[in-house]
Amino acid sequence: MTTVVEPVDRTAIAVRAQALGKRYRSKWALRECTFDLPAGKVAALVGANGAGKTTLMTVLAGLLDADEGSAGATGRVAFVSQEKPVYRNFSAGDMLRLGARLNVVWDDSRARRWLARFEIPLDKACGRLSGGQQAQVAFALAIGSRPDVLMLDEPLANLDPLARREVTAELLSEVGETGMTVLLSTHVVAELAGVADYLLLLAHGRLLAGGDLDELLGRHVSYTGPRSDVPPALGDIVEARHTDNQSTFVVKLPEGQPRPVVAGPWTERLLTLEDYVLAQLEATRKGARA
Amino acid sequence: MEFRIDRSSGLPAYLQLVRQVREALRLGWLAPGDRLPTVRDVVATSGVNANTVLKAYRELELSGLVEARQGSGTFIKARLGSTDPEVMAALRTRLAEWVREAREAGLDIEDIDALVRSVLSEGEGVAVA
Amino acid sequence: MTTTTTTDVTTAAPVATRTRVGWGDLLWLTWRQHRWTILGTAVVVVGIVAVALGFAWHADATAENHDRLDRSSYVDVSQLLALTPTALGVVIAVFWTAPLLSREYEQRTHLVVWSQDLTSIRWLVGKIVLLGAITVVLAAGLGTALIRMMNSMNAATTDHVPFQPFEEVAFEAAPQVQVGYAVFGFALGLAFSAITRRTVLSMGLTLGGFFLARLLVSGFWRPYFQEPLRKVEPYDDSALYWNAGNDGSWTVNSGYADASGNEIDFTRVCNSAQSNDNYVKCIADNGMQTFRDYHPADRLVSFQWFEFGVFAVLAAGLLALTFVWVRRARPV
Numbered sequence: 001m002t003t004v005v006e007p008v009d010r011t012a013i014a015v016r017a018q019a020l021g022k023r024y025r026s027k028w029a030l031r032e033c034t035f036d037l038p039a040g041k042v043a044a045l046v047g048a049n050g051a052g053k054t055t056l057m058t059v060l061a062g063l064l065d066a067d068e069g070s071a072g073a074t075g076r077v078a079f080v081s082q083e084k085p086v087y088r089n090f091s092a093g094d095m096l097r098l099g100a101r102l103n104v105v106w107d108d109s110r111a112r113r114w115l116a117r118f119e120i121p122l123d124k125a126c127g128r129l130s131g132g133q134q135a136q137v138a139f140a141l142a143i144g145s146r147p148d149v150l151m152l153d154e155p156l157a158n159l160d161p162l163a164r165r166e167v168t169a170e171l172l173s174e175v176g177e178t179g180m181t182v183l184l185s186t187h188v189v190a191e192l193a194g195v196a197d198y199l200l201l202l203a204h205g206r207l208l209a210g211g212d213l214d215e216l217l218g219r220h221v222s223y224t225g226p227r228s229d230v231p232p233a234l235g236d237i238v239e240a241r242h243t244d245n246q247s248t249f250v251v252k253l254p255e256g257q258p259r260p261v262v263a264g265p266w267t268e269r270l271l272t273l274e275d276y277v278l279a280q281l282e283a284t285r286k287g288a289r290a
Numbered sequence: 291m292e293f294r295i296d297r298s299s300g301l302p303a304y305l306q307l308v309r310q311v312r313e314a315l316r317l318g319w320l321a322p323g324d325r326l327p328t329v330r331d332v333v334a335t336s337g338v339n340a341n342t343v344l345k346a347y348r349e350l351e352l353s354g355l356v357e358a359r360q361g362s363g364t365f366i367k368a369r370l371g372s373t374d375p376e377v378m379a380a381l382r383t384r385l386a387e388w389v390r391e392a393r394e395a396g397l398d399i400e401d402i403d404a405l406v407r408s409v410l411s412e413g414e415g416v417a418v419a
Numbered sequence: 420m421t422t423t424t425t426t427d428v429t430t431a432a433p434v435a436t437r438t439r440v441g442w443g444d445l446l447w448l449t450w451r452q453h454r455w456t457i458l459g460t461a462v463v464v465v466g467i468v469a470v471a472l473g474f475a476w477h478a479d480a481t482a483e484n485h486d487r488l489d490r491s492s493y494v495d496v497s498q499l500l501a502l503t504p505t506a507l508g509v510v511i512a513v514f515w516t517a518p519l520l521s522r523e524y525e526q527r528t529h530l531v532v533w534s535q536d537l538t539s540i541r542w543l544v545g546k547i548v549l550l551g552a553i554t555v556v557l558a559a560g561l562g563t564a565l566i567r568m569m570n571s572m573n574a575a576t577t578d579h580v581p582f583q584p585f586e587e588v589a590f591e592a593a594p595q596v597q598v599g600y601a602v603f604g605f606a607l608g609l610a611f612s613a614i615t616r617r618t619v620l621s622m623g624l625t626l627g628g629f630f631l632a633r634l635l636v637s638g639f640w641r642p643y644f645q646e647p648l649r650k651v652e653p654y655d656d657s658a659l660y661w662n663a664g665n666d667g668s669w670t671v672n673s674g675y676a677d678a679s680g681n682e683i684d685f686t687r688v689c690n691s692a693q694s695n696d697n698y699v700k701c702i703a704d705n706g707m708q709t710f711r712d713y714h715p716a717d718r719l720v721s722f723q724w725f726e727f728g729v730f731a732v733l734a735a736g737l738l739a740l741t742f743v744w745v746r747r748a749r750p751v
């Protein structure tokens with residue numbers, strides 16, 4: 001039973017971006033973005049507001065042409081934008097009919113199950129549903145179209161805490177059952193642990209880091225110890241903070257080597273996703289200032 | 291059993307799942323022959339990515355604790371290797387001796403605790419539980 | 420735990436699969452979104468067509484023995500009806516297409532519909548073809564019915580022609596001209612809608628733009644679609660005053676000319692003439708004649724087609740602009 005949810009092909013690429021750039025007038029919203037997202041992943045696109053997340057997603061979803069480079073997704077893409085828009089004078093049932101009419105693949109039972117799960121009435125005009133309910137209609141439409149790649153821009157924004165959990169669980173169930181690839185953007189990093197297994201970190205339109213989440217986190221360590229100019233282990237210093245008598249380093253360990261054992265007064269701590277993202281963003285801010 | 295993910299922990303989610311299974315074994319909540327929840331159930335109840343659960347189950351399978359039976363699920367195969375009582379006794383004696391030395395050196399309980407934690411934390415993430 | 424759907428979802432679940440989104444689907448979407456607008460306009464147009472045809476039938480049937488008063492009230496109502504073609508193009512422009520894209524942008528639904536399995540261009544083509552076809556049918560139908568009514572009214576009236584063919588009301592009611600205005604309004608509204616992305620602004624600009632274009636073409640260009648013919652006649656004020664000409668021609672300019680036909684100012688040398696006869700003779704002695712620039716009646720249809728052509732070309736340009744704009748504009 002556990003074997004059926006294995007992704008079909010672990011080596012396949014679901015989304016590919018090569019030297020992607022998008023400009024609004026003279027300002028680059030996205031620059032030199034290159035990554036391959038393997039199929040079957042749940043990837044989190046993380047970055048501060050205005051980092052270019054929405055731009056990247058709309059380009060990848062084929063709604064916007066890039067000015068530079070190329071982007072592509074394997075198979076059919078469904079995109080749910082941040083506002084989770086629906087036609088206000090359509091009922092939820094009409095929205096599903098729209099999905100059935102405008103998609104070459106349509107799984108009506110799946111879409112209806114989603115609406116039933118969140119108790120959305122089918123015959124009421126969407127304009128008279130709450131914002132959260134409208135979001136569920138938008139999700140149901142995307143799920144029903146059985147995409148190979150599902151792109152969600154800030155899917156959990158405007159949902160109450162309970163709904164956030166339920167939507168996450170339902171979404172991950174759908175992912176497990178269909179083997180689709182998910183790319184979801186968020187600026188709330190804390191909720192991603194266990195949800196995402198791939199990270200794309202954007203800052204100022206550029207990709208800071210990308211890769212398997214466990215691998216990325218496993219290669220980074222935080223060391224705290226007495227005031228020092230160098231960390232106790234070899235590697236790239238991502239972040240260094242000093243007080244009068246204490247130093248904290250976030251170090252990216254060299255690839256392919258066992259974790260070094262640090263001796264003496266240093267304590268070693270594993271990074272949470274949030275620590276990692278903050279350290280990376282902090283580093284670019286310092287880099288930009290220097 | 292139901293899994294929980296501590297989102298503020300630096301421990302990767304799949305290792306948290308592994309640790310929770312081992313803990314349940316240690317505490318006797320799970321015994322050989324018991325079936326672990328399906329990946330589908332874990333995903334639905336805990337909001338964890340299916341890949342994460344698979345990775346955890348694979349890890350458990352590699353360590354010989356569980357086995358996947360085609361078509362019926364994942365089952366607990368072995369008890370957590372309980373240590374030889376003699377070895378345990380020897381370790382305890384040496385630790386007691388070490389604690390006495392530490393006290394003589396002026397360390398209080400808090401100091402000792404900090405020291406033990408820092409030593410233990412060095413291995414964290416590599417050797418689990 | 421049962422093993423219901425996990426085994427093989429693709430065969431277990433009833434998933435509908437096909438190769439492409441068809442015209443029927445676009446038709447459904449268009450109808451579902453615009454049905455009340457379409458129905459509202461269609462009901463009014465069909466009502467007007469029915470009344471106009473009723474009038475035509477009645478005028479045909481009672482042409483011989485109408486009584487004068489009854490007929491003049493008829494003419495009043497029919498003249499009112501004859502104004503409706505002016506409104507059709509602008510209704511289509513302001514209420515059909517001016518909100519068409521902007522409302523999608525405002526409510527962000529363009530992101531929904533364009534991220535299904537059809538491109539923005541195909542969606543737009545679908546909307547234009549389906550709504551455009553209805554627009555053409557409504558405009559042609561309205562024009563045909565009103566021209567039919569005007570012809571019957573003209574035939575039933577013996578002492579004058581209530582609807583002069585070159586006069587704006589009759590000229591512009593012709594089906595091909597109506598279609599020209601309607602498709603132009605359609606394209607104008609759509610272009611403003613795509614460019615402004617604001618419904619109210621788009622509706623306002625469309626309203627202004629439509630009337631401005633109509634005014635410029637009808638007031639300044641139409642008289643010179645073709646070089647008018649010039650007729651030079653000896654000065655004869657009785658002819659000037661009485662012979663208004665019911666021959667269906669269209670006078671676009673008139674004035675005074677010298678013996679060789681060049682346009683001149685009215686001469687004042689004869690102001691001292693005492694009698695009318697002397698005055699006319701004096702004018703003739705001074706070599707002054709009158710001229711009239713006009714389009715003969717047989718130019719009517721070619722003028723109407725030219726007017727259609729002008730607006731059709733404008734519409735095509737605006738549609739092309741809309742496509743380019745929608746294709747390259749940022750959707751977010």
